[in-house]
Amino acid sequence: MPKSLRSILCLHDFEAAARRILPRPIYAYVSGAVEDGLSERLNRQAFAQYGFVPNTLVDVSGRSTAITLFGQSYAAPVGIAPMGITALSSYRGDLVLARAAAAAGVPCIMSGSSLIRLEEVMQAAPQTWFQAYLPGQQEQIDALIARVQAAGVETLVLTVDTPVAANRENNVRAGFSTPLRPSASLAWQGLTHPRWLFGTFLRTLLRHGMPHFENNYAQRGAPILSANVLRDFSDRGHLNWEHVAAIRRRWRGPMVIKGILSPRDAALAKQRGMDGIIVSNHGGRQLDGSIASLAALPDIAQAAHGLEIMLDSGVRRGTDVLKALALGARCAFIGRPFNYAAAVGGQAGVAHALRLIIDEVHRDMGLLGVGTVQDIDAQLLRRTG
Numbered sequence: 001m002p003k004s005l006r007s008i009l010c011l012h013d014f015e016a017a018a019r020r021i022l023p024r025p026i027y028a029y030v031s032g033a034v035e036d037g038l039s040e041r042l043n044r045q046a047f048a049q050y051g052f053v054p055n056t057l058v059d060v061s062g063r064s065t066a067i068t069l070f071g072q073s074y075a076a077p078v079g080i081a082p083m084g085i086t087a088l089s090s091y092r093g094d095l096v097l098a099r100a101a102a103a104a105g106v107p108c109i110m111s112g113s114s115l116i117r118l119e120e121v122m123q124a125a126p127q128t129w130f131q132a133y134l135p136g137q138q139e140q141i142d143a144l145i146a147r148v149q150a151a152g153v154e155t156l157v158l159t160v161d162t163p164v165a166a167n168r169e170n171n172v173r174a175g176f177s178t179p180l181r182p183s184a185s186l187a188w189q190g191l192t193h194p195r196w197l198f199g200t201f202l203r204t205l206l207r208h209g210m211p212h213f214e215n216n217y218a219q220r221g222a223p224i225l226s227a228n229v230l231r232d233f234s235d236r237g238h239l240n241w242e243h244v245a246a247i248r249r250r251w252r253g254p255m256v257i258k259g260i261l262s263p264r265d266a267a268l269a270k271q272r273g274m275d276g277i278i279v280s281n282h283g284g285r286q287l288d289g290s291i292a293s294l295a296a297l298p299d300i301a302q303a304a305h306g307l308e309i310m311l312d313s314g315v316r317r318g319t320d321v322l323k324a325l326a327l328g329a330r331c332a333f334i335g336r337p338f339n340y341a342a343a344v345g346g347q348a349g350v351a352h353a354l355r356l357i358i359d360e361v362h363r364d365m366g367l368l369g370v371g372t373v374q375d376i377d378a379q380l381l382r383r384t385g
């Protein structure tokens with residue numbers, strides 16, 4: 001294991017290490033939440049409001065973390081959540097995340113707001129799920145979905161908690177925007193973070209040219225650094241379940257809605273033929289004050305019984321994963337720590353992060369007295385908060 005990873009003992013540890021490496025605007029983008037950071041805090045607090053009631057003297061010597069999702073076997077109930085522009089915080093970030101997940105046998109969702117062509121990632125890691133932000137016009141949606149299908153994507157994730165842009169004041173304060181605007185302070189940030197400047201940014205420029213948004217539309221979008229280009233944030237405010245239904249009629253593989261917190265939406269997702277739901281408040285990055293994903297989970301699991309229910313937002317420990325499973329999730333996705341891990345150690349960093357969290361799940365299952373993931377249910381939890 002590289003020396004830089006040896007002192008990293010849990011997912012929390014990646015953040016401080018990444019903070020030292022990343023320019024301030026980029027660290028701010030990854031770490032940030034929205035407005036007062038209320039939902040981000042609620043996400044963590046929600047896990048603390050449940051305690052375990054372990055079973056003892058159960059033979060857990062042969063326990064397994066394996067799960068099945070959409071007919072596919074995975075090594076553990078943990079996955080990598082979609083994150084935009086990861087190829088800016090780590091060299092070839094989307095490829096690094098997808099390859100590390102494939103090697104560990106866990107699901108990875110590639111973001112549509114990414115800087116590496118989807119086709120390249122699918123070639124490197126053919127099981128990768130793809131997350132789309134739907135463009136505003138029906139023809140653009142059709143063209144994007146046709147491209148995603150042609151790229152060989154099986155599992156399509158539609159993120160629906162971004163009808164309008166969130167109020168990310170922290171990005172403004174830190175000088176982050178997409179595209180990034182060249183400035184003296186941005187140059188200074190690059191110069192004072194040489195590992196990132198040479199190892200990620202200049203290496204990318206030299207080998208692959210200026211990164212562009214590659215997968216928001218069927219065609220290439222704006223560059224990541226430009227003094228005057230405007231990114232096309234097409235208005236998504238009018239999108240509704242009819243747009244989702246139209247995609248459902250065409251999409252043959254599993255289809256997942258990400259960003260649902262309401263049981264009513266969960267029931268609609270089931271009615272509209274979705275295969276799965278990711279209960280999520282986007283890591284506290286969209287509507288500040290929206291309830292924690294874990295708080296929303298039990299009602300959603302009930303309202304959409306029969307669908308694959310998954311969750312993200314604030315998951316950092318094996319015990320968090322087990323709490324989500326006990327409340328009805330099949331798999332827990334994690335965002336920021338894997339982004340930091342890629343920045344700190346590339347693919348080895350993400351592999352280390354996956355190993356840490358999977359080991360925690362495995363150990364905690366033993367301590368909880370369960371042999372398989374299917375044995376985990378609400379009987380093992382008490383609400384203490």
Ligand code: FNR
Nearest residue numbers: 030081082083084111159282283313314334335336
């Ligand atoms: C995100 N998230 C996100 N979600 C999505 O559907 N598409 C995207 O492009 C992005 N981009 C993105 C970038 C960054 C830097 C972060 C941190 C997050 C949200 C992500 O998928 C997930 O919901 C949260 O990250 C989960 O919360 P934690 O694990 O980061 O607390």
